[in-house]
Amino acid sequence: MTATTTPVKHEVKDISLAPLGKQRIDWAGREMPVLHLIRDRFAKEKPFAGIRITACCHVTTETAHLAITLKAGGADAVLIASNPLSTQDDVAASLVADHGIPVFAIKGEDNETYHRHVEIALDHKPNIIIDDGSDVTAGLVQHRKDQLSDIIGTTEETTTGIVRLAAMFKDGVLSFPAMNVNDAETKHFFDNRYGTGQSTLDGIIRATNVLLAGKTVVVAGYGWCGKGTALRARGLGANVIVTEINPVRALEATMDGFRVMPMEEAVRYGDLYVTVTGNKHVIRREHFENMKDGAIVCNSGHFDIEIDLKGLGEMASEKRTVRPFTEQYKLQSGKSVIVLGEGRLINLAAAEGHPSAVMDMSFANQALACEYLVKNKGKLEPAVHSIPEDIDQEIASLKLKAMGIHMDALTPEQVKYINSWTSGT
The missing domain is CATH 3.40.50.720 (NAD(P)-binding Rossmann-like Domain)
Known part of the structure; x- marks a missing residue:
């Protein structure tokens, strides 16, 4: 993708780091086939046309592919860091220079800068929040109540964030649906463990x-x-x-x-x-x-x-x-x-976070969870919702396909047996 001609509002350490960031983003993409397949479909269908998405994530090579996928789907996306020490500065620069995505993230940023970036993320007036720890969602609920009517929902991929969302729901302040990406089988079994x-x-x-x-x-x-x-x-x-x-x-x-x-x-x-x-x-x-x-x-x-x-x-x-x-x-x-x-x-x-092959499934969950929120706008109750099983299985199937692995299928006789109660000993 060629560099954008219109300057993009951003706050990164050094925009001249973009060539190195692009090289590393491309390398990570070699092991993210599931997200690539989703991106290809999103580019044709544009499920996020007219949708503003704020993502608060670790700004790494893998997250770059999620941001690029969201933009391919038509989203007006902004990315901030979810942790002051997790940003890869060259990746942040490349997302701005090569993909025209506004990024506000600097490795080693102090708490004041971090919280200012959270405010910038909320200034985007998001329809969907992709959160990692629920800081942006908590900021919205506490300080931006006038923006709640804009929210379609949020997605969360950490245990800490899910605990916070559950507490918000218990306290009666979660007025929109939240997708529990963290507990999807293709997320926590692989991302958390491996x-x-x-x-x-x-x-x-x-x-x-x-x-x-x-x-x-x-x-x-x-x-x-x-x-x-x-x-x-x-x-x-x-x-x-x-x-x-x-x-x-x-x-x-x-x-x-x-x-x-x-x-x-x-x-x-x-x-x-x-x-x-x-x-x-x-x-x-x-x-x-x-x-x-x-x-x-x-x-x-x-x-x-x-x-x-x-x-x-x-x-x-x-x-x-x-x-x-x-x-x-x-x-x-x-x-x-x-x-x-x-x-x-x-x-x-001190390192680069999870391997790309693992984050491929985690961010596939994020991307499809956002699409699910858009497709079901106004239909989901304010609560913490599990990722639907069919989405989980779709991601696992795409991953197996990309790895060249085949599995068994039930025979008609087996389907009849597991759906019947009359056959016994």
Whole structure:
């Protein structure tokens, strides 16, 4: 696609980075065949003609393909970053220069800039919000009530965001439908488990260059992200301990062969800690005090609240950067604790996020969820809605087709049998 001739309003680090961004976007596209098929259809059908879409996502090579797909479908789209450390500046530049998509995202932007970008996203007066953590949706509900009549719906792809949407619904302030992309099978089974598992360890290794074999890795949380992280850590030779608050998940981790114990006990053994819970202060003062000297702590949950960095800072007599995205806190006891990526998503702070092949399915869900909202405008109740099963299965079928994998089909006799109650022993 050729560069646009009309300047596009934007706020990126350096527009001259666009050629490198375009090269990396093209590379990612090699493993995103499902989204390409959807884009081809959208380009013909224009399901988003006249629709304003605001997307708050990690601005990566994979997200670029979602934004390009939305524009191909006729959307008037604006993109902002969902996390201050997740933006790939060259990708942001290419989306502006090569695709004419307004982007407001700079890697390392401060909180003030981030919140200003959220305001810019809402100034777009969106009909659909694609959210990652529900910050834009929460801002709309709290501060832009005059724009609620413009909203067709929102889509959300994180556990944290879904929890916030459920709370909004419980409090009676969610006045429009929200699509739960996070819980689609083709999203959380693959994105959370395989994507988070690989990219989290990728970020840790890039930030530290430590050998994981023989280390004791403590994974806080055994949801799909925790499962993936624990599985990949074990695959690299680490001894893995899981901490959990849910008895079913704790039992599952035990049956999967991991040691399970409270964090207060795990801190006696851990060399490396990864939080993936979506909750607040999972690792806090009393844990830091009892960790080994030189213990490494990082987060792969959505927000930077899982590690109590304020408490750690108050305990420290010295704080210094020892490597990019790697900070050493020297405690008054003489021990040190190493924090990666400022407690933000380590897979995006120090690495590139999930592999393209995984995000292909996640963003296919986002694109089709937006189309579903448009097709069902005025028909869906204000609530958090699951992705329809036929959309989930369509994405899985397209992925299998792209991978050259074939599967069985039921025979007429089998169809009759599973739909009958008269056949028994």
